[in-house]
Amino acid sequence: MQGQGWRRRFHGCGHRVTGPREAILTVLGSTDEHLSARDVFLRVQDACPSCGLNTVYRTLELMAQMGLVSKLEFGDGQSRYELSREHGSKPHHHHLVCLRCKSIVDYTDFIKDELDLIRKTEKGLSSKFGFKIADHEILFKGLCPQCQKQG
Amino acid sequence: MQGQGWRRRFHGCGHRVTGPREAILTVLGSTDEHLSARDVFLRVQDACPSCGLNTVYRTLELMAQMGLVSKLEFGDGQSRYELSREHGSKPHHHHLVCLRCKSIVDYTDFIKDELDLIRKTEKGLSSKFGFKIADHEILFKGLCPQCQKQG
DNA sequence: ATTGGTATTGGAAACCACTTCCAATAAGAG
DNA sequence: CTCTTATTGGAAGTGGTTTCCAATACCAAT
Numbered sequence: 221m222q223g224q225g226w227r228r229r230f231h232g233c234g235h236r237v238t239g240p241r242e243a244i245l246t247v248l249g250s251t252d253e254h255l256s257a258r259d260v261f262l263r264v265q266d267a268c269p270s271c272g273l274n275t276v277y278r279t280l281e282l283m284a285q286m287g288l289v290s291k292l293e294f295g296d297g298q299s300r301y302e303l304s305r306e307h308g309s310k311p312h313h314h315h316l317v318c319l320r321c322k323s324i325v326d327y328t329d330f331i332k333d334e335l336d337l338i339r340k341t342e343k344g345l346s347s348k349f350g351f352k353i354a355d356h357e358i359l360f361k362g363l364c365p366q367c368q369k370q371g
Numbered sequence: 372m373q374g375q376g377w378r379r380r381f382h383g384c385g386h387r388v389t390g391p392r393e394a395i396l397t398v399l400g401s402t403d404e405h406l407s408a409r410d411v412f413l414r415v416q417d418a419c420p421s422c423g424l425n426t427v428y429r430t431l432e433l434m435a436q437m438g439l440v441s442k443l444e445f446g447d448g449q450s451r452y453e454l455s456r457e458h459g460s461k462p463h464h465h466h467l468v469c470l471r472c473k474s475i476v477d478y479t480d481f482i483k484d485e486l487d488l489i490r491k492t493e494k495g496l497s498s499k500f501g502f503k504i505a506d507h508e509i510l511f512k513g514l515c516p517q518c519q520k521q522g
Numbered sequence: 523a524t525t526g527g528t529a530t531t532g533g534a535a536a537c538c539a540c541t542t543c544c545a546a547t548a549a550g551a552g
Numbered sequence: 553c554t555c556t557t558a559t560t561g562g563a564a565g566t567g568g569t570t571t572c573c574a575a576t577a578c579c580a581a582t
Contacts, residue, residue, distance in 0.1 A: 293444035
């Protein structure tokens with residue numbers, strides 16, 4: 221999480237800046253992984269021992285709706301979170317997930333090629349359906365090398 | 372579900388063709404919606420009253436791994452299913468989901484424009500990571516007109 | 523600084539989508 | 553028709569996520 225703009229952002233929406241929120245953003249800003257709520261909870265204990273799992277869920281959901289974090293679902297039964305494109309330090313990327321073992325690969329290939337299409341689609345959809353679009357996701361699904369062998 | 376090819380497909384993988392499986396495919400083939408497992412379960416009662424929710428889950432997961440159905444996650448806490456591109460009668464489409472109320476819009480705009488990119492990316496990823504790619508998904512996230520008003 | 527209104531928090535309990543277990547059933551190969 | 557074994561269904565379990573509510577702590581106004 222670069223900068224402190226998020227504080228202003230919170231206040232602007234009538235939200236308060238609190239210890240847990242600060243700590244959660246710090247955790248997300250210090251990793252490249254796709255953390256589950258429980259993962260975040262564990263790592264937050266350090267900076268904010270009183271923070272409950274419950275608060276982590278609420279905060280992540282709030283931040284997802286504000287567009288600060290991306291909530292990802294890869295089919296393994298839990299949501300995963302990462303700082304969203306504009307707020308994180310990870311390069312723009314997408315995901316490749318194994319249908320069987322649910323393993324995940326981040327890829328950054330062909331990202332430039334998608335720009336035009338995404339921009340055009342985003343514009344078209346927002347004027348056609350009235351949505352205010354915050355983010356997009358491209359997901360490829362298949363079988364990883366291991367799972368291919370195992371039938 | 373056009374044709375009966377899926378029977379052969381099942382036998383080919385050492386799976387049996389059963390009442391519940393047949394009924395579930397019929398349900399999926401008769402709608403344009405993104406049904407949850409429970410939705411499918413309810414609609415299956417008609418053709419196959421003995422079919423349990425449990426079997427619906429197992430069957431949908433199996434079909435997802437076979438590539439017959441697409442398992443979709445829109446962030447509302449349950450998976451949704453539709454016949455996959457090659458097996459369904461719905462045109463190739465993608466989704467637009469509201470981050471707040473989780474409502475879903477199907478769109479078919481700019482689908483042609485994506486073909487090249489998808490083909491190229493699919494090829495690149497499968498040779499780089501060894502995945503056997505079965506499907507792809509593009510998801511736009513944002514706020515629907517209603518939720519924009521409500522802050 | 524102090525105060526007051528209210529958003530936020532934390533813990534426990536509830537919820538619910540989904541999975542596991544296992545004995546009974548039935549598909550389909552021989 | 554028979555035998556093997558995949559599949560089923562019901563009940564019980566699992567675990568991620570939400571709800572409830574009293575206590576806490578932001579922060580705007582004083």
